[in-house]
Each structure stands twice: as structure tokens, then as C-alpha cells.
Amino acid sequence: MQDKLQELNERLARFLDLTGVNGVLQWDQETYMPSGGAQARADQMATIEELRHRIVTDEAIGRLLDELAPYEAELDYDSDEAAMIRVARREYEKRVRVPADLVAEIQRTASLGGVVWQQARAENDWAKFEPLLAKMVDLKTQWAECFAPYDNIYDPLLDDYEPGITYDQINAVFQGLKPHLVALVEQIRERQDAVDDSVLRREYDEQTQYDLGREMVEKLGYDFNRGRIDTSEHPFTIGFGLYDVRITTRADRYYLPSSLMSTIHEGGHAIYEQNVAPHFYRTVLGTGASMSIHESQSRFYENIIGRSRPFWAYWFPRVQEAFPHLADVDLETFYRALNKSEPSLIRIDADEVTYGLHIILRFELENDLFNGRVKVEDLPREWNERMGEYLGVVPETDAQGVLQDIHWSQGYFGYFPDYLLGSIFSVQLWDAMRQDIPDVTAQIERGEFEGVTGWLTEKVHRHGVKYTLPELAERATGQPLTWEPYMAYLSEKFGEIYGLK
């Protein structure tokens, strides 16, 4: 049986090599590729995608999985071998249901979609985007129907990014959280003048920002022998196995947190990937587990660590040294500025409190869209109405509203909720970490991050793809996924900053 498992792993290693290859191609496309290279790149990526699909849906893999089933049943669920077979089966069974030409058509539409979306947003022209989006919704509906029967057609879409969790489960969490978030946003709005973030909007040399970001993520545990930082229009992390995990960032000369916080955010993703157990390299377990778990790491480093007082107790003097014009600012002013909360139109600029409502809006809208309660043509109106309802702000243009995110142009429906699930889980991790490391706050104040990253590696990173979010929540924190600690964290942090109650 070990021979069969080895054969399975060898076949899948080639699939994983191609996943890495597509990663390199994408990284290059976003960083260094000359503009003329776009067509050739699309051809290369389509070919790789087709070969990947063919390798993983080869009937030999199905046969090996069948032969391994009795062996798997005898293995401990938590063993590496059981997890390898389980995850391989999940990938195989998912991909084998979808016809290759539908995969190719989605890929082609997504390539075109990126370009059309970019133009439509730049020109604030919803009509230009609508037909493409309608086509993508249709294709992804066909894709989801490959997984019938289901309770909700949105389930297979969600499952593609977050295995083992359904609409009903996510909805229960989000509906529990939503009224509390809306109430907190309202309370903060009444105390809007309590925080002034003008200090962050002075002039900050870009290169110095980049240098500081490097220093911070290196200190947090990012290994530059197995990574690098470049600039790109939208920051991202991409890993080709744990030995090469790269991040990108982008500085705003007149808004300090833009580059620093995105570097820490992407650094969180990258530290996770770099700390997957090395013996998982080139196996299906050798990467991050899911989008939510990934976001739990990036948002842990960005928000729980990176927007905390202890973190800046250590770093603010260094930032003042790098930017001497900050000499007149004290730590408390800086900390409060960095945590200013205010309803805004654009998700990626949202603070910790309002962020969740941006996500819930998209989650509900996607569910309504795929269940036929909202039509593609109604999306701009629905978007604006719900923004007014949840956040009290209404976009004046579609570019600032329904057109703001790239996701739908790529067919990434069911992806958004993972941002909030990750945020929620990150607080459960933080609570568990503080129990295990009572002086963790003092460590952070001293600029010592080995405790934090070591704990996360032990509980989360090293396991790679082994566990789903519900499984990992139980194993890492002893609790199921639950929103209450997240809301308590927000209430406490922002209650203190804004002097609520």
C-alpha cells in the first residue's frame, strides 16, 4: 500500500509542480512582465492549466484512490498518510466532476474578465462589465451544478475556497455577528472626532517605507532566503512550495500605513507558507490549508499584532528614526490614528470594525445572485442600497461600488466570506495563544516575535493542508469556530479607543 501511496504522491507532485509554475508565471505577470507579453502569458497559463487538470483527473489517480481506501480507513485520521489520501481524494473528486472544456472556458473568460473589469472600473462603466459578469455567473452556475445534489447552489462555490463548510454554517456566524457590528459602527460614528489620523498623511519617502516593511516582516519571521519583496499594483503573496514564497507591496507617499500594513499582511500569508512542515514539500499537504485559514494568519499579523499598542511600543521609535518629522508625535497618537474607524466605500481600505460589514454584504449578495433572487443587472442598485443599510454610506459611482473588486471578474464567487471567517478565527487563536504564553504582550513590546510565530507554526502553519477550518479550530483552540470572541475583541479595543460606554 505504501507503494500505491508513493505512486499517488508522485503523480500529484507533477500536478503541484505545475501549480508552482503557474504561480511563477502569475508573479512575473504582476511584477516584471513587459506589457506586450500579455497574450503569450495567457497562452502559457491556459496550457499549464489544461495539463494540470489532465494530470489530476487521470483515471489512474481514481484507481489508486479506490485501492487505497481500505488502507486509509485503518489509518489514524491525524496521520500524515491519511491526510494525504484524504486531500488527494478531495481534489480528485472535485475536479473529475467538471468537464475539461468548462474549466477551459472559465479560464478564458477570467483572462478576458480581468481586462474588461479594469477598463470598466477605470471608466466607471457598469454596462461594459455586465455582459461579461453575466457570462461568468452562468459559467459558474454550470460549474456549481456539477456538484448536485446540494442544499444550496452557493455551497459548492464556497467549498472551493473553504472545504468542509457550508452556507448555513457561515450564515449562522455572520447573522450572529451582524447586528453587533452594525451597532458598534453606529456608536463609533457618534464619536467620530475622537480620533485624528492626519499624522499618517504626512509625506513619507517610499523607499524608506519599503525598507521599514522589510525590517518588520523579517523580524516577524519571514525568511528572505526563501522569499523576496517586490512592488505590484495590488499587493499579493505567492508561494511555489515552502522554499520560495514571495510577497509584493505598494507604497503611498502620503499615507504611511498603506505599504507597512500590507507588507505585514502579506508577510503573514508568507510566514504561514514558509512554516509548513518541510516533509510535506511537493505533496498535496505542502501549502496553506484554505483561504480562511490563510486570512486568519495574514489578518492576525496585520491587525492583532500590527495594529496593537505593544507592537508599536517597539517599532514606533524606529519609525521616528526613519522619519524624523514624526518627532512631535507620541505613541498613543500614532496608535489611535492607525486604528481610526470610519465607514467607507472601499473594502480594502476598511478598518477592523467596518471590514466585516463589507464582507457580509458581498456574502449575502452572492447567495441571492446564485439563488436567482438578485439578477446581474440589479447588482449596482442592490449594492448601493445595502451599503446604505449596513454602513450608512452610499457610493456615488459604480467604480466605488459594485465595480471595486476584481474577484467576480475572475469567477471567484464564494471567496469573500473567507476574509471575515479568517478575521474571526484569528481572534480565537489570539485568545488561545495568550493562555499558552501569558507574557506574549510583553514579548511583543520587546520586539520578540519568536513566541508568536512559534506558537502559530505549532498550532497552524506546520499542518499545511491537513485540516479544514472547523477541524483546525478544534485542534488549535479547543473550540468550534465562533464569532463571540471576535466581537468581544472589537468591542474592547475600539470601546477603549473611542471611549464608548
Add this chain to the structure above:
Amino acid sequence: MQDKLQELNERLARFLDLTGVNGVLQWDQETYMPSGGAQARADQMATIEELRHRIVTDEAIGRLLDELAPYEAELDYDSDEAAMIRVARREYEKRVRVPADLVAEIQRTASLGGVVWQQARAENDWAKFEPLLAKMVDLKTQWAECFAPYDNIYDPLLDDYEPGITYDQINAVFQGLKPHLVALVEQIRERQDAVDDSVLRREYDEQTQYDLGREMVEKLGYDFNRGRIDTSEHPFTIGFGLYDVRITTRADRYYLPSSLMSTIHEGGHAIYEQNVAPHFYRTVLGTGASMSIHESQSRFYENIIGRSRPFWAYWFPRVQEAFPHLADVDLETFYRALNKSEPSLIRIDADEVTYGLHIILRFELENDLFNGRVKVEDLPREWNERMGEYLGVVPETDAQGVLQDIHWSQGYFGYFPDYLLGSIFSVQLWDAMRQDIPDVTAQIERGEFEGVTGWLTEKVHRHGVKYTLPELAERATGQPLTWEPYMAYLSEKFGEIYGLK
């Protein structure tokens, strides 16, 4: 039949996509990849190489080629369709003869070979390299034997880089040239003090060198919308189809020509690739034809243009502006310095006159090696003896001798002669160009390079892979490949510089 040709092209397009993909992976490896990424990169490239081999040796391609043979016979030899079938057949018939596991073994040995060679050269340790080289010679002997019968076992090795030309043909050219080169080197040696190149060895800011190099290749015709320049340890050009052709360079703060001339050299390769007919994109014709023809272009731009008086008549004032400390130097001094000829140990630093002898030495040695007249263990001694005989200099270390080039560690036997064949052909092109464009020298003096690049595009670039070197020589210059014009060019240029006869 057009359907069958289309099916053939579609199958091969996927092969070409993967060729481009491996190019991106290699480019990244040499420019930006973190050191830790080496293992994953080797895995990715091995998987792509295996898939490439599998796609191009698919029996469906053999069947299509058989079915297309009668159609091909009716087509005009110079037609695009005939050339596509002909080149596809050449690729297929070559690859299908070699067992996949031998291809894989050579690839693995080459990956290891690069590392071992680098260490051996750094430590001047021939013994460390010898076993690997012996293995590679053995593997490439097996590879060549797949092509039996042959007149000379070296022929299939040569053919892999330069289709349609044999050892006997190359040897006739080189043996004609050799005594004249040796004599010219000897004459120049007696007038060694006639040229002083100390002006090139002042201090030159690296970034200014890079900026000047960019300016020059852009003016020569390199399109930055479809390319870019980065730095790497060894300069190279890599193209992923004509829409994305990149070059690299490397500056030496204390030797001005190092970066400028290598940028122009690589620019020549890149301009060639960028000017292949666009309708050849994603077909087997859509790249440079062969190593010799490629070198004919790079060495044309580097030497015939880039080391000429008219070129510097235009550029030297610009260089003086960039490096004000050159104000005391006149054009003639600069031109002569740039063309100083002196026997030296390292091929890549050799001037135009001595360069050919470095190549002839390697060509003869490789032929003796594969015909069993020289053993791997004898290479250091043979190398040093022949260096003394041809160039009058003997390496004191193997690092400066037999270990200097990466080629053998990669299994690139039969590649070296193309550098000299390209140089020889470049002069034939220059003679033909001067007949067609009588005022070309005046154009160059005015910094107008559209005439030069336009002529090369018409005669060489646009044809892509369509013609072999002998075919292209006839079509572009009306002459077979011949060494006499090359020797006449060297004698005239260096006779004038050194005041010979």
C-alpha cells in the same frame, strides 16, 4: 490537408507554450529567485521538460506528419506551410529517436552539473568536476548514438544546435581560417604597445552604464514594450515568443565595455527575436533559426556596429556627457582602446581577432573527445597545450583553462562552433548590406539604425526558423558560407588599428 496542418500546429503550440514557460522559469532563476528556491525550480523545470517531450513525441504528431508528406511535396519550399511541416518533422524525428529516460537523465545531470561546475571552478578543482563531466560525455555519447548511422559521432551533437551542417563542413571553414588567424594574432603581438586601453579602466558608475546601455539598444531597435533589461551574473537573452524578449547585463565599475558591449550583444539577439514575422507566433517558425544565426546577429550588433568608428562618432559625445571625466579623451583613442587585441585566457573576454582561436580549440577538442582520441582525464593537459600553440598563452590554473565555460556541465557539446560560424556569417551580411545600402556608414554616424535593423529584419529576422544557416546564407547574401570575407574584415580593421604592413 489544411485541417491536418492546423491540428499539427495546435499540438505544437502547446509544446511551444511550455518552451516559453521554461524560459520564464529560467529567467526568474537567474534574476530574482531567492536562493532557497533552487530545488523547487529544478522540480518544476524537470516536470515541464518531461511534458514537453511527451507532447512533441506523441504518435499523433508522427501520424499527422506522414499524412501531410504528399501535401508538403507539392508546396513551394520557401512557403510558410512547407517550412512549418519541415521544421516540425525535424523536431519530431530528432526527439522521437531518444528514449524519454535518457532525456530525463541528461536533464538531471545538467541540473547537478551546473552546481558542481560552479564549485569546481571557484575552487580550481578539476578532480571535483571530472566524474560529472565523464558521466555527461557518456550520456551525450548515448544520445548521439540514437542518431546512427553518421559519418562522425560529433555530427548529431552539432546538428542539435545548427541543423543541416556537419563536422566536415565546419572543419573546412575553420581549417581555412585558422592559419590566417594565428598569423594575425602573431603580427598584432609584435605591435602590442600600439594600443592603450587604460581609458576604459577608469571609474564608471554602474547605473549610468545601465542607462547608457538602455539608450543604445533602444536606438538600435529593441522594443521595451516587448522586453526589459535586468541584471544577472552572466548576461543572456531569453524570449517567450516575439512579444516578450528579455535581456540581462552586468556592469563592472572599472571596465566600461563590460556592460555596454554585452547589452548591445544581447540586444542583437533580442532584436532578432522581436522581429520574427508576427504570423509565426506560436508556431515552430516563431523564434530564431539556430545558434549560429543568432550569434551572427548578436555579434553583428556588438562588433561590426558596436566596435566601429561610425557608431562611436555618434555615441561617444553622449558617453562623455554621461561620464564627464572622459572630456580629455578623443574619439580615436576611445575607438582604439575598445578594439585592443591581445591573446588572453578567457573566451568571453576575448577581442574579435583572438576569439576565433578560442572557438577552434574547443571545436577540435570536442571532436577528439567524442571520437575517443582524447579522454576526459586528458582535457586539462590538452587544453593548456593547445592554448600555447594557438594563442601563445598557457593558463596557470584549470579555473582559467578547461573549467572556464559552463557549456560542458550542461551537456552543450557542439555548441561552441556556432559562436564563430555566427561571426563569420555576420561579415557576409555586412558586405551584402553595404552593397544594398551604400550610405549605411553615414547612417550609423548619424545615429540612424533603421536602415541596418530594417535590412537585417528583411533578410534574416522575419524568417524565424524557416531556413538553415546554409540556406539563409544563399538567400541573404547570394553566397555559400565562407570564411574569406571574415578574415578580410579582421585584417583590414586590425591592420589599420595596429599599423600592420
